[in-house]
Every structure is written in C-alpha cells, then in structure tokens.
Amino acid sequence: MDRPLKQRLVVVGNGMAGMRTVEELLELDAGMYDITVFGAEPRVNYNRILLSPVLAGEKQAEDIVLHPRAWYEQHGIALHAGDPVVSLDRRRRVVRAHSGLEVGYERLLLATGSSPFIVPVPGSQLAGVIGFRDLDDVDTMLAASRRGGHAVVIGGGLLGLEAANGLLRRGMDVTVVHLTHSLMNQQLDAQAALLLKAALERRGLRILLGAQTDSIAGRGKVEAVRFADGLELPADLVVMAAGVRPNIALARDAGLYCERAIVVDDTLQTYDPRVYAVGECVQHRKATFGLVAPIWEQARVCAAHLAGRGHRRYVQQATATRLKVTGIDLYSAGDIVGLDGSEDLVLRDRHAGVYKRLVLAGNRVTGAVLYGDVADGPWYFDLIQQGRDISGIRDRLLFGPAMCEAA
Numbered sequence: 001m002d003r004p005l006k007q008r009l010v011v012v013g014n015g016m017a018g019m020r021t022v023e024e025l026l027e028l029d030a031g032m033y034d035i036t037v038f039g040a041e042p043r044v045n046y047n048r049i050l051l052s053p054v055l056a057g058e059k060q061a062e063d064i065v066l067h068p069r070a071w072y073e074q075h076g077i078a079l080h081a082g083d084p085v086v087s088l089d090r091r092r093r094v095v096r097a098h099s100g101l102e103v104g105y106e107r108l109l110l111a112t113g114s115s116p117f118i119v120p121v122p123g124s125q126l127a128g129v130i131g132f133r134d135l136d137d138v139d140t141m142l143a144a145s146r147r148g149g150h151a152v153v154i155g156g157g158l159l160g161l162e163a164a165n166g167l168l169r170r171g172m173d174v175t176v177v178h179l180t181h182s183l184m185n186q187q188l189d190a191q192a193a194l195l196l197k198a199a200l201e202r203r204g205l206r207i208l209l210g211a212q213t214d215s216i217a218g219r220g221k222v223e224a225v226r227f228a229d230g231l232e233l234p235a236d237l238v239v240m241a242a243g244v245r246p247n248i249a250l251a252r253d254a255g256l257y258c259e260r261a262i263v264v265d266d267t268l269q270t271y272d273p274r275v276y277a278v279g280e281c282v283q284h285r286k287a288t289f290g291l292v293a294p295i296w297e298q299a300r301v302c303a304a305h306l307a308g309r310g311h312r313r314y315v316q317q318a319t320a321t322r323l324k325v326t327g328i329d330l331y332s333a334g335d336i337v338g339l340d341g342s343e344d345l346v347l348r349d350r351h352a353g354v355y356k357r358l359v360l361a362g363n364r365v366t367g368a369v370l371y372g373d374v375a376d377g378p379w380y381f382d383l384i385q386q387g388r389d390i391s392g393i394r395d396r397l398l399f400g401p402a403m404c405e406a407a
Contacts, residue, residue: 006031006032006033006034007032007033007034007106007107008033008034008036008103008104008105008106008107009025009033009034009035009036009105009106009107009108009109009306010035010036010037010038010095010103010104010105010107010108010109011035011036011037011038011109011111012038012085012088012095012108012109012110012111012112012250013038013039013040013109013110013111013112013113013279013281014037014038014039014040014041014044014045014079014081015039015045015048015111015113015279016045016047016048016049016066016279016292016295017111017113017278017279017280017295017298017299018037018109018111018278018279019037019045019066019067019111020295020296020299021109021111021278021298021299021302021303021306022035022037022077022109022303023067023299023303024299024300024302024303024304025303025306025307026075027303028303028304028307028309029307029308030075032306032307032308033107033306034076034078035075035076035077035078036077036078036080036103036105037072037077037078037079037080038080038083038084038085038095038097039079039080039081039082039083039084040082040084041081041082041134041135041136042081042082043081043082043135044065044066044067044068044069044071044072044079044081045065045066045067046061046064046065046066046135047064047065047066048133048134049292049324050063050064051064051132051134051135051137051138052162052163052165052166052324052325053324054135054138055138055141055142055162055163055166055167055170056165056166056169056170056326057166057169057170058326061135061138080097080099080101083097083098083099083101084097084098085097085098085250086098086250087250087253087254088108088250088251088253088254089254090254090255090256090272090274090275092104093105093106093108093274095108105274106274107274107275107276107306108274108275108276109275109276109277109278109302109306110250110251110262110270110275110276110277110278110281111277111278111279111281112246112247112248112250112251112277112279112281113246113247113279113280113281114244114245114246114247114280114281114290115131115133115244115245115247116130116131116132116133116240116241116242116243116244116245117240117242117243117244117245118131118240119154119213119240119242121213121214121215121216122215122216123215123216123217123218123222124216124240126216126218126220126221126222127220127221127222128144128218128221128222128235128236128237128238129216129222129238129240130237130238130239130240131239131240131241132159132160132162132163132239132240132241133244140237141163141166141167141170141237141239142170144167144172144236144237145167145170145171145172146170147236148171148172148236149172149173149234149236149237150172150173150174150175150233150234150235150236150237151164151167151172151173151174151175151235151236151237151238151239152174152175152177152225152233152235152237152238152239153167153174153175153176153177153238153239153241154177154213154225154238154239154240154241154242155176155177155178155240155241155242155243156176156177156178156180156183156184156207156209157178157183157184157185157186157187157241157242157243158184158187158321158323159241160176160178160239160241160242161176161183161184161196161200161323161325162323162324162325163239163241164176164200164205164239165200165203165205165325167237167239168203168204168205172236172237173206174204174205174206175205175206175207175208175233176200176205176206176207176208177208177211177213177225177227178207178208178209178210178211179210179211179212179242180209180210181209181210182209183196183197183200183207183209184196184323184330184332187321187332187336187369188330188332188336188369188371189336189357189369191348191355191357192330192332192355192357192369192371195353195355195371195372196323196328196330196371197209199328199353200325200328208227208231211227211228211229211231212227212228212229213225213226213227213228214226214227214228216235216238217232222235222236222237222238223235223236225238244280244290246260246261246262246280246281246282246283246288247280247281248261248262248281251270251277251281256270256271256272256275257270257271258283259283260283260288261280261281261282261283261288262277262281262282262283263282263283263284264276264277264282264283264284265284266284266301266313266314266315267301267302267305267310267312267313267314268282268284268298268301268302268305268314269305276302276305276306278295278298278299278302279295279298280295282298284298284314284316285316287316291319291321293317293319293320294316294317294319297314297317298314300312301313301314302314317385318333318334318335318381318384318385319333319334320332320333320334320377320378320381321333322374322377329370329371329372329373329374330370330371330374331368331369331370331371331374331377332368332369332370333367333368333377333380333381333384334359334365334366334367334368334381334384335359335366335367336357336359336367336368336369337359337367338359338361338366338367339361341361342359342360342361342366343359343360343361344357344358344359344360345357345358345360345394345397345398346358346398347398347399349372352372352373353371353372354371354372354373355369355370355371355372356368356369356370356371356373356398357369357370358380358397358398360390360394363389363390363391363394364383364384364387364388364389364390365380365383365384365388365390365397366384367384368380368381368384375400376400376401379400379401
C-alpha cells in the first residue's frame with residue numbers, strides 16, 4: 001500500500017531547540033514530512049553553549065557547528081539561512097520570509113529563541129554596545145579585543161562572567177557590573193559567590209556589586225558607562241548580559257496566546273493545534289527555559305507528537321548549572337534557597353578552596369552548591385532528581401558516593 005503524500009513541516013528558527021526537534025523527528029519517522037527551515041542567521045546550526053570557549057580562544061567557530069550543510073541536504077531539508085520569517089498567516093497556513101518567499105505548512109514549529117535584554121538606559125543604542133548571543137557578537141568582541149582598551153560587562157550571571165573571562169583572556173581591561181550584591185545570585189549562595197568573586201579578581205577582573213547603570217556616554221560610539229552613584233568607567237565595549245527576552249513577536253502578531261513567552265501545553269502544542277513551539281521562546285506552566293537539558297527534553301516530547309506518537313508529556317525537572325571558565329570549578333543544582341524547615345549540610349576547606357552545601361528537605365536532597373571540587377555534582381544531581389531517601393548515608397553525604405557506598 002502506497003504511503004500518503006508527505007505533510008509539510010515548517011520550522012521557524014535554525015537554532016539548537018528547533019534542529020534538535022527535527023533530529024528526534026527524523027529518528028522516529030524520516031519520511032513523514034517535507035521539512036523547510038528558516039533561520040535569521042546566515043549560517044548553519046551551531047552550539048551556542050560553546051560561544052564562550054570560542055571567545056576565550058579555546059575553540060574555533062567551525063568546532064561548534066552541530067549540523068553542516070551536508071546534513072540538511074542528506075535529509076532533504078530546505079534551509080533558508082539568513083532569511084527570517086516575518087509573518088505567519090494561520091488561516092491560510094502560510095509563513096512569509098523577509099525575502100518574500102511564502103511556504104505553506106500542515107504543521108509549524110516555532111523555535112524563535114530569545115534576545116539579550118538591552119538595559120534601557122540613555123546611550124544603550126550606541127555602537128559598541130552589544131549582547132552575547134551569537135557568532136556575530138563574538139566577532140564584534142574579538143575585533144574590540146584586538147584594539148584593546150576597556151570592556152564593561154553588565155550582568156554578573158553565568159553568561160556575563162563567561163564573556164568577561166573571554167575578553168580578559170583576549171587582553172582587555174574588564175569590569176563586571178552586577179545589580180545585586182552577589183555574583184550568579186540565581187545559582188549560588190553567598191559563600192560560594194564570595195569564593196567565585198575572589199577567584200575572578202585574582203585573575204584580573206574588576207567586579208562592582210550593587211551597581212546600577214545610569215547611562216552610557218559617547219559620541220557616535222561608546223566611551224564610558226555611568227552609574228547611579230556618580231561613578232564613571234571608561235569603556236570601548238559594553239556587553240549586556242543582564243538576561244534575555246523570549247522572541248514572541250511573530251507568534252503574538254499571528255494571534256497565538258502569549259504571556260511572557262509562547263504558552264504551550266504538556267505536548268509543546270500552542271493554542272493552535274497545528275503549531276508547536278520549543279526552546280527559549282516557550283512558557284510551560286508559568287516557567288521559561290534557558291538551559292539545554294529541559295530544551296532537549298522538550299525536543300524529544302515535541303518530536304514524538306509531530307510523528308503521531310503522542311504518548312509523551314513534558315515534565316519540568318530540576319536543573320544543574322556549570323560555569324564555563326577554565327580553572328574555576330563550580331556546580332549548582334536544584335533548589336539552593338531551601339524552603340521553611342529545610343536543612344543545610346556544609347563542608348568548608350579554606351586551605352583547599354573547597355565549599356560544599358547540600359540542601360535537605362526531610363530525608364531528601366533538594367539542592368547542591370559545589371565550589372572547588374565538583375566531581376560529585378552529577379551524583380548529587382541524581383539524588384535530587386530521584387528523590388532518594390538519604391537517611392542511611394546522611395552523615396557521610398558531604399564526602400561523596402565512594403564514602404556513602406562504603407556505608
């Protein structure tokens with residue numbers, strides 16, 4: 001019996017989330033769809049997580065390519081790179097690209113990602129003020145570092161510190177500016193943040209905490225950053241790493257239901273049953289996503305539904321974070337704040353520069369912060385995810401799996 005004609009699947013966004021979904025879909029049913037992919041960037045899909053090592057000189061741009069052009073051709077995927085979709089007509093089921101090209105669909109996958117939040121202060125539109133989001137940003141940062149001078153990184157979270165480290169290694173004088181009084185305050189407790197700050201300062205980074213950016217000064221291009229307390233820093237480059245905003249304009253203009261991001265159900269379906277969404281542009285049960293593990297799981301679930309194997313549901317899990325700065329070992333997982341009634345187990349070895357803190361709720365580990373020695377991080381993360389009863393190994397828990405198994 002002949003197989004029916006292929007359905008048309010259009011993917012808006014050629015990044016990690018969209019292409020991982022396509023990869024999963026091809027494994028489940030390679031012949032079900034004619035696939036067309038539109039990407040805003042004029043290049044193939046690459047690993048954004050590894051932009052920091054490219055900036056730091058540890059990898060080249062070609063090292064982080066995930067799918068070369070041959071992969072798209074091999075799977076019969078029509079790739080329109082550098083031609084973003086500008087409008088979506090859900091009634092006609094057609095997308096229209098910047099070039100004017102129109103493509104119809106039976107199923108549509110939105111993977112539009114997010115954009116850096118540019119702090120809306122006077123001067124934020126000056127040349128030399130950038131985000132840290134793609135290879136073009138890395139190219140801009142590398143060009144600035146070749147000229148030398150001063151860089152100011154606004155945001156002391158994961159991305160900001162990786163950008164600052166890369167620019168420092170490229171020879172720039174770098175200051176990190178953070179609004180709160182603790183670096184990486186989403187992932188670290190105060191003690192680990194202090195250890196991290198000291199380690200970064202020993203490398204030559206300048207760090208300003210509790211600093212509110214007031215304006216960016218310059219004639220035509222950035223020359224200085226001014227703060228609410230009157231301090232002014234010279235700046236030849238300003239990197240905004242103060243968070244991201246989901247790219248929802250296309251979906252919202254097409255009448256899809258959005259809040260902070262494109263709202264999806266447990267199958268990654270939007271309010272239009274023909275339209276799915278994955279990655280940093282989605283909101284699932286009030287949460288949005290920036291780490292790769294939940295996005296890979298979204299891709300797996302979404303692909304199953306696109307393939308007509310609708311038995312999977314997306315369930316949010318605890319997440320783990322590592323800082324990609326060579327020589328600094330840091331790991332954070334689960335709920336590091338703790339709820340009422342939770343307990344902390346803490347190990348400090350100042351001489352060795354090691355700090356471990358486990359958050360317990362009853363007889364279960366719910367969070368972990370490790371600094372200096374992170375080898376046991378994945379093991380603690382497994383305990384968190386499994387909700388395992390640790391009452392029998394509680395007194396040895398801080399010393400890792402080998403001691404606990406011996407017990």
